[in-house]
Amino acid sequence: MWTKHHKQRKLGRFVLPAITVAFLSYFGYHSVHGDLGLIATEEFERQRVLRADDLAKLTEKRQALERQVALLSDGSMERDMLDETARYQLNVSRTDEIVIFNGSR
Numbered sequence: 214m215w216t217k218h219h220k221q222r223k224l225g226r227f228v229l230p231a232i233t234v235a236f237l238s239y240f241g242y243h244s245v246h247g248d249l250g251l252i253a254t255e256e257f258e259r260q261r262v263l264r265a266d267d268l269a270k271l272t273e274k275r276q277a278l279e280r281q282v283a284l285l286s287d288g289s290m291e292r293d294m295l296d297e298t299a300r301y302q303l304n305v306s307r308t309d310e311i312v313i314f315n316g317s318r
Contacts, residue, residue, distance in 0.1 A: 245251050284294045299305075306312050 243250060247253065281294075284291055285298065300312075
């Protein structure tokens with residue numbers, strides 16, 4: 214029962230705003246710094262770009278290797294390709310040749 218002499222507490226007026234501020238602070242902090250927050254999203258995007266570049270390089274290298282295999286295994290092996298591969302693997306050259314290794318293999 215309420216009477217005229219009932220004293221209202223000042224603390225009671227701040228409970229709901231304090232809970233609201235705590236709630237918003239918690240979720241605001243984790244939306245920026247959390248595992249799926251803005252900072253982590255930027256890091257994921259940076260890694261995605263780096264890995265896409267790596268994938269492009271590896272795809273190009275694979276296509277080059279597939280072209281070499283196709284030249285060696287299509288049944289009509291080209292004489293130049295056979296000669297080049299044999300010389301490279303056996304480390305053999307003629308006396309009148311100059312060998313330049315570019316490190317591509």
